Amino acid sequence: MKLRTYFVEDNPTIRENLIETLQELANIEPVGIAETEADATRWLSQNEDSWDLVIVDLFLRQGSGLGIVGAFQKRAEQQKLIVLSNYATNDVRKRCEQLNADAIFDKSNEIDSLVDYCIGLNATNA
Template structure:
């Protein structure tokens, strides 16, 4: 069964490449996308049973990925939230962890870790 994933990324090229890569390597199915905090939080909270994983960039066209992470505090235990950012500094990682992000990956050098996380998540999904 595919990992139902929602992508919050404002760069269309990055978003489409990420979707294609994860679909091919990690059996991920894109169930939706957003490029703003408001669109993402609205869809994710209104469709809480429609996704298994959210991949969030921190800098969006409007709003912040941190706002999306914060809005999903009440997600179920089997729903995972990953942050993927070019700004995965120690301070940002700490802040994301305090907001209960399941993992934080740097776009520039941790894509393999993101793929591995998704493969592992899909393999161990009930």
């Protein structure tokens, strides 16, 4: 079974490359995309049973990934929300953990860890 994944990333090139990589290596199924906090929050709220994983960037065209993480602190146990950012500093990681993010990865040097994380989720959900 594929991991139904929603992407919140406002850079089309990064988003397309990420989706392609995760489809190929981690058996994910993209279920939607958003470029703003409002669009992501609306879709995720209206489709709460339609996703297993959300991958959120922190800095968006409008709003913040932290707002999305904060809005979905309470979710089904099998639903995972992770942050993928170029700004994965210790302070940002701590804030994401406080908001109940399941993981945070740095875009520049932790993509392999993100792929491994997704593979692990798929194994758990199988």
